[in-house]
Amino acid sequence: MTIWKRPPRLYVRLAFLAAAILLLWSSPKLLVQSSMFVAICSPIASRSISAGIGIGLAFAGIALLRSRWFCRYACPMGLLLEGVSRIGLKRAAWWSRLPQLGRYAALATITGALVGYPVLLWMDPLSIFSGIFAIRIAADLISGILAGALILLSLASGTVWCSHLCPLGGTQELISSVRLHFQIRDKTSPGLQGIAGRRAFIALATGAGLGYWAQRARAMQSKSEFLRPPGAVAERDFAGICVRCGNCVRACPSKIIHPDIGSVGLTGLLAPVVRYEKKYCREDCIACTRACPTGALQPLSMDQKRAYVIGEALLDASLCLLALEEKDCDACKRACPYEAVQIHWDEAQYVAYPIIDSHKCNGCGACEVACPADPIKAIRVWRITNDELRITNYKNRRD
């Protein structure tokens, strides 16, 4: 390396950083889709393809020629972590003896994707970078938790992430090793043999096994209460396909989408959940469905979104101010954009309460937000545990 080469590389990296931030602002899903790790694993896992992954595949083409070119020139997360590591502790690189785990992470994720659950897709650095920008004022810091962890890691141990752990880096190595394998004349290169062997087998088996287990685990979590944003694919697939980039969190004008901690369990960690506190899922908005880079949230038209069943509103009459005859309240009925709530007079009990038409309700949460019952709302949106029911409702409504 000659000295004159360094400043231009920095310029190129800064230009890519600027481009990344510009993308975040204008078309956030493209930033995540430009990760070849995501561009390869997401379509496999979701069994669907979108045009945006073209950028990621283009970078994969470059990796075929020059391994780690992306890391050295384009990766905004790499630039950030390198900058951080310079101000961090200058310890001996204890990790230099470790195997390059990133490529095994990538392998495991690809096989997991084949099974249907890309186990470590959430480790994608561009998604983590994107997540930083989902932290909002007066909102939670959870979106940036992965980025925070990487920054701490870089402060303590230098560039261990980039060189040894990053699955995007590992993906590039896998790709370039394919090239080396076919360059027969380069006998010294390990080629595919370099990554084959016991470790690769373990990675493949682990990916498939974890993928299978994660889906089973998710199926068993059917009892926990949480809601996914509109357009979410079936729950058994959702948290795998989601890369936790925070795009949907950031896109939501009502700020009702939050990265989850705890309510979905380990496999759903940081994946988006909907909580109705001050606002509901507006009937005139499809922002989150358009921001998802991986298809975990399918892009919906306005009509499709109105028909998409997020959950179902259910009434606990023992908390309802109208049913308790404390107030002449019909806040839920007034709030419902779909006219799914009606006040019903129960002649036998000589009392009135709201009833919800499940054929009209899509779980937007307007009623829950409007309900004045305190401290627990009488009408709340509950998860439809049976995905098939949810999808049937959705299809019926679109007809």
Place this chain on the structure above:
Amino acid sequence: MARDLSRRELMHSIAAGGLVVAGTMTPLSSLLAYQDPKAVRGAQAPTAAGARTSATVVDGKVIQPRRELEILRKTGVLVVGGGPAGTAAALSAKRLGVDVTLVERYGYLGGLATGGLVLAIFPLYGGNNKPVILGIGEEFMKRLDKLKFGIVERNIAPDYPTIDAEAFKYVLADMVLASQVNAYLDCWGVDAIIDAKGSVRGAVFESKSGRQAILADVVVDASGDGDIYAAAGAAFEKVKDNIGLDSRIGNIDIEDLTGQNREHVTGNRDKIQGGRPTRGTPVVAFEGHVGSPTPAPHTNWINMKGPVADGLDVAEVSMLELKHRRALWNNLEKVRSKPGAEQAYLLETAPQIGVRLTRLLAGVKKLTLQQVKAGTKFKDVIGYSGGSPEFQIPYGCLIPAKLENLLAAGRCISAEMQVAETTRLIPVCWVTGQAAGIAAALSIKDRCKPRDVDIDKLQSELRQQGAFLG
């Protein structure tokens, strides 16, 4: 006056004089102070019998003969209905110096806010919890503020105030007496008086004094049901809504209800589970409703939604009056089985049944849900309704599309039913009442039809009287 006048004769002479010098008549309040010093308890001399006009049966049909009606009074602004809209209209109009007559069917003022025991003063605030209903409504509440146990939960949006019915009856009686508004109670507006062109010239009333007419320059129909504009032939939409009967329950010993302790502790609330409810019909067995606190100690009010019924159908309303009262006693028995409520008693069932919506005027403008949701601003705005979000009410909603010399106020104004579900509420009736009263007075002062009232003047007078117009 050489000979002693009977009360009726005195009214006659005043009404006749009024025909000549409208607006400078002796206020009725001086009549209210009138006490016949020679009133004798016991048998009275018979009064001269008028022409017989009883209904007769002709060929199996009941026929009411033509007859001349006694003119009870001639006035400037005649307000029919003494509920929230009517009292606001009469008091506001009087402030412009015109002669105002207020007629109320029950024996007290306040309508459903007092006699209906609709004690919740809702909605007062906009989407951002800012108060959007001021004006005469705020004056009423400030008067209540000064009364012990008069009103609680003031100015703590989004919670809204609860009033005491008797305190509010007192406030309205006091304000009307002091205002020199001429008030007739126990007097039911039953018909419109229209001239050859079909313009409204007053209204006909039934009371213990018989069927009498009040002539007026402008009529404000604050009857709630649009009885006068319907009788005068104005177009309207007829709707049905739930009809309930509110009540108050006393000796509820569950909490301190003086407003110091705002914690709701009711029989059902302490069993909060918060678990996933079932779909469809609630499986809750209601164990007696204790309602929610009122300003009066140990006294709760209980809201009842009631079934959907026709508030203009005497048979339906009568049946509900009976069934509701029976149900309220049955509820009391259940309440008494709760710990701490054994000594509870049914303080009162509301004197008047809770009819929500019946007629909606077809006005110059009809306020639509779409306009409300879009936050439409009107050049002829006369006030706001609270709500989330708050919305403007235009003057055009108070003016019948064709009928002259009449303004609607209160729940029967021109609005789509989904909007009327909000504009029918007490604070919004104060708003439309105040605007109708001022507009009626201005039309007299400026010698124009109510629909031609100068909007700038109307708005400036509303602001003068403290109303919020944005």
